Amino acid sequence: MSTVADHRRVRDDEFTAEHHVYEPHRVGLPPLGPYVRELWRRRHFAFELARTDLRAQHFNTVFGQLWLVINPLLLALVLFLLVTIVRGGSRGTEFLAHLMLALFAFRLVSVSMNQGAKSVVGGGRLILNTAFPRTLLPLSSVLTAFMRFLPTLVIYVVMHAIAGLPIGLHLLWAIPVFAILLVFASGATMLVATVQVYFRDLSNFLTYFLRIWVYASPVLYYAHEVPERFKPIMAANPLYPMLGSLSEIVNEGQTPSPGFLAGGLAWAVGALVVGGIFFVSREREFAVRL
Amino acid sequence: MPSASEERALTLEQPSTRPRDSAVKVEHLSVTYRTTFEKKPTLRSALVRLGRRQRTVREIKAVRDVSFEVPHGTVLGIVGVNGAGKSTLMRTVAGILPPTDGRVEVYGRVSTLLALGVGFKGDLSGRENVVLGGLAAGLTRDQLAAKYDEIAEFAELGDFMDLPMRTYSSGMYGRLAFSVAVNMEPDILLIDEALSVGDARFKQKSFEKMRELCEQARTIFIVSHGLKGIRKLCNEVIWMHDGRVQMRDEPDTVVDAYKRFLDVSETDDALDDDD
Numbered sequence: 001m002s003t004v005a006d007h008r009r010v011r012d013d014e015f016t017a018e019h020h021v022y023e024p025h026r027v028g029l030p031p032l033g034p035y036v037r038e039l040w041r042r043r044h045f046a047f048e049l050a051r052t053d054l055r056a057q058h059f060n061t062v063f064g065q066l067w068l069v070i071n072p073l074l075l076a077l078v079l080f081l082l083v084t085i086v087r088g089g090s091r092g093t094e095f096l097a098h099l100m101l102a103l104f105a106f107r108l109v110s111v112s113m114n115q116g117a118k119s120v121v122g123g124g125r126l127i128l129n130t131a132f133p134r135t136l137l138p139l140s141s142v143l144t145a146f147m148r149f150l151p152t153l154v155i156y157v158v159m160h161a162i163a164g165l166p167i168g169l170h171l172l173w174a175i176p177v178f179a180i181l182l183v184f185a186s187g188a189t190m191l192v193a194t195v196q197v198y199f200r201d202l203s204n205f206l207t208y209f210l211r212i213w214v215y216a217s218p219v220l221y222y223a224h225e226v227p228e229r230f231k232p233i234m235a236a237n238p239l240y241p242m243l244g245s246l247s248e249i250v251n252e253g254q255t256p257s258p259g260f261l262a263g264g265l266a267w268a269v270g271a272l273v274v275g276g277i278f279f280v281s282r283e284r285e286f287a288v289r290l
Numbered sequence: 291m292p293s294a295s296e297e298r299a300l301t302l303e304q305p306s307t308r309p310r311d312s313a314v315k316v317e318h319l320s321v322t323y324r325t326t327f328e329k330k331p332t333l334r335s336a337l338v339r340l341g342r343r344q345r346t347v348r349e350i351k352a353v354r355d356v357s358f359e360v361p362h363g364t365v366l367g368i369v370g371v372n373g374a375g376k377s378t379l380m381r382t383v384a385g386i387l388p389p390t391d392g393r394v395e396v397y398g399r400v401s402t403l404l405a406l407g408v409g410f411k412g413d414l415s416g417r418e419n420v421v422l423g424g425l426a427a428g429l430t431r432d433q434l435a436a437k438y439d440e441i442a443e444f445a446e447l448g449d450f451m452d453l454p455m456r457t458y459s460s461g462m463y464g465r466l467a468f469s470v471a472v473n474m475e476p477d478i479l480l481i482d483e484a485l486s487v488g489d490a491r492f493k494q495k496s497f498e499k500m501r502e503l504c505e506q507a508r509t510i511f512i513v514s515h516g517l518k519g520i521r522k523l524c525n526e527v528i529w530m531h532d533g534r535v536q537m538r539d540e541p542d543t544v545v546d547a548y549k550r551f552l553d554v555s556e557t558d559d560a561l562d563d564d565d
Contacts, residue, residue, distance in 0.1 A: 020396040045422065128381075201334055
């Protein structure tokens with residue numbers, strides 16, 4: 001018979017060790033330290049899943065990769081045309097650069113969420129058959145979205161040069177902002193992935209939700225243009241501070257305002273904590289819900 | 291119908307001198323879960339039900355107070371009617387479902403073949419699915435690369451390994467899944483209803499492979515309705531009924547008793563489908 005101390009030791013390696021002990025979880029959350037360690041140990045699965053997902057979507061062919069660039073580019077041009085018509089043609093290449101960057105950054109989040117909603121439900125067989133940290137599935141969707149985002153960054157760089165926007169060390173500020181975006185995307189994706197298990201029609205609503213969200217975010221306009229009476233709505237939009245600071249840095253060549261950075265960081269951490277806890281506390285139930 | 295053998299089943303705890311001798315130890319395990327009986331739960335139907343004040347969540351007591359201990363090298367068959375809790379028990383041993391009560395201790399690396407788990411992405415090739423499944427199970431890329439040829443060879447799928455798995459027949463599916471499970475060099479292999487995959491030749495081959503694994507003192511759990519296969523392969527059988535262990539004994543004893551129990555509604559021919 002093993003001792004109590006022995007249990008403590010083996011519980012640390014729930015997924016790996018040669019000796020496993022499975023006991024009821026009192027609060028629904030597994031011990032988080034070992035969980036995260038195990039998540040990290042199996043990160044290759046998430047990378048491989050993201051890679052093969054892209055490959056299955058034919059993004060390993062020339063035309064597939066071209067599509068990866070053309071699709072968001074066309075979308076940006078269509079929206080630019082729309083804004084130009086609505087505004088009576090007062091906007092130039094500088095604004096197009098802003099629109100493209102904000103749109104591509106927005107798509108980083110929206111593609112994550114769209115893919116992530118299907119990640120758990122689509123992983124049915126694997127979930128029924130293998131014990132592994134399920135968070136790998138939504139996180140892999142975030143990776144897929146990131147891999148799809150990278151080529152669009154190249155067109156943005158071209159656009160940036162065409163618009164003659166400032167280039168300098170201040171652009172390094174964009175790195176923490178993208179990190180914030182990715183953290184936020186991870187949290188939001190885990191949230192929708194969990195909800196999708198219980199409500200399979202979520203992905204239908206998600207399309208409309210994301211459509212509204214893109215209009216409610218500073219993509220088709222600059223963050224500083226938002227009229228005072230709409231400010232409360234913006235305060236409730238997590239992407240407002242994130243896209244706002246991105247535009248400040250890259251398009252306006254400034255250091256980001258601390259308010260935006262702090263706001264974005266708070267939203268991102270909040271989303272990660274809420275989404276993560278929601279997902280992890282539910283993930284052991286997925287096997288009987290699929 | 292309590293018999294001598296049933297009484298023995300209740301007291302039959304394998305005497306183990308050292309804990310390392312046992313491969314799986316299940317103590318007073320109960321698994322209760324809540325699930326919906328909707329095929330696809332949707333927000334729309336949830337709202338409709340809310341209006342009618344209906345609930346579709348149901349509690350299922352799949353496993354109730356089951357205790358047993360299995361030493362290394364045992365080939366344990368688990369029989370029972372549908373819904374007896376066999377698969378839930380297997381998933382709990384594999385660490386996929388958490389126990390509601392009691393505890394499960396497993397000594398060794400587990401490889402599972404439950405509900406034919408390989409190939410969860412139909413758009414990906416067999417090769418990619420094998421790699422993904424292995425990585426999820428915690429193997430490294432190197433370990434997988436070393437095993438891959440063995441797996442492909444055993445499954446005998448040839449060029450199909452590089453085709454999307456949605457093009458596979460169910461037999462090919464089963465062959466690949468079986469090949470992955472047995473070639474992972476598990477200490478403990480859990481097999482659920484997958485004994486009779488493929489054609490007669492592959493069945494024979496998988497039977498041989500199981501024998502081989504057995505002789506290497508591996509522990510194997512087999513859930514199957516193919517009673518002949520259970521009789522031939524196992525050296526111990528558990529009969530589960532309604533979440534409880536009804537009987538645990540020599541294969542012949544349990545299978546005979548189980549058959550007598552089933553005779554009410556089913557014929558022998560329907561049961562012995564695998565040979």
